[in-house]
Amino acid sequence: MTIHNLYMFDRHGVLMYYGEWNRKRQSGMTIEEEAKLMYGMLYSIRNFVNKMSPVDVREGFQCYRTSKYVLNYFETPSGVKFVMNTDLHSQGVRELLQQINSQIYIEYCVKNPAYRSGETIQCELFKTKLDELVKQSPIFKG
């Protein structure tokens, strides 16, 4: 089990934070380009899921799986989007994303008076705490 990378988007689709741990392949684009492509795809997938669903959706899209990785998606009610790529055997990634939101993002960014929403996260404390949480999680260690 392993975690590859994490993207965080704000409600307007701006990349707030990108972190990577065990990424084995680069897409050959700059991270800005890659984030745009990623957000564009997620936006379309959300629309796709809304239309494809036989009944009205609540949370909508949750994850997709390819032959080599799983993309986990979690959106908070305020529109902050967490996207984490893991390998195929990882369990409980959604809970981890919820933890990242409540224990790291809220605590060290939202409550930080120097942080302005819609900007790239610069806060060092956020970065170290996030790294700690991710490295402690059973998904990363396993």
Next chain:
Amino acid sequence: MAIYSIYILSKSGGLIYQYDHTSIKVEVEKTFSYPLDIQLTEKNKRIVVAYGQKDGINIGHILLAVNGSQLNGTSLGDGQEVTAFLANESNYPVNLKFGRPKLSTNDKMFLASGFYSFYLIARQLSPVLASSGIEFLEADTFKLHGFQTLTGIQFLIVTEPNQMNVEHLLRRVYELYADFALKNPFYSLEMPIRCEKFESNLRLVLEQQEESSVNTA
């Protein structure tokens, strides 16, 4: 346990076959008094809920019937425009029926080619080497299982979240495609599949699958 629908995409991303097995009707009827407390707009010749979702009537639902009579586009059975009818206070209280819009053939083609592009982008954005595209997609109300053959044809099955054994079903549908569409001398590649035998056998396989999953459940 239910299988909602099956899509078959050609190697260039076009929809060549679609079949709805189980469809769920989402319809809500409610009596309203004047003034109407939900906002309606006209979109693609349909009356759509734009604001004020409540009691199971959600944004995106379309107006199906007024006082029990079906709508014809945006006009009532007698030819009167719905918006004019609903603006008139003397017509209240009025009973309105709303429902989730059904996918049109155009919508389905649009969705299928949309999926094809996600498939390619997912491969491009992969953090690991030699990944395929999307093979499985999960939402809170359904699951979508995909299978791409070596020749590039994609089979998609949309099921309920707890449906089991879909991988096997995908292979069965592939077999049926090979037997009844590809081996049909009148079938040309990349074109929509219109073969009665294919369709009847597909229906049979889906019914068998549902029976077996009921038995094991």
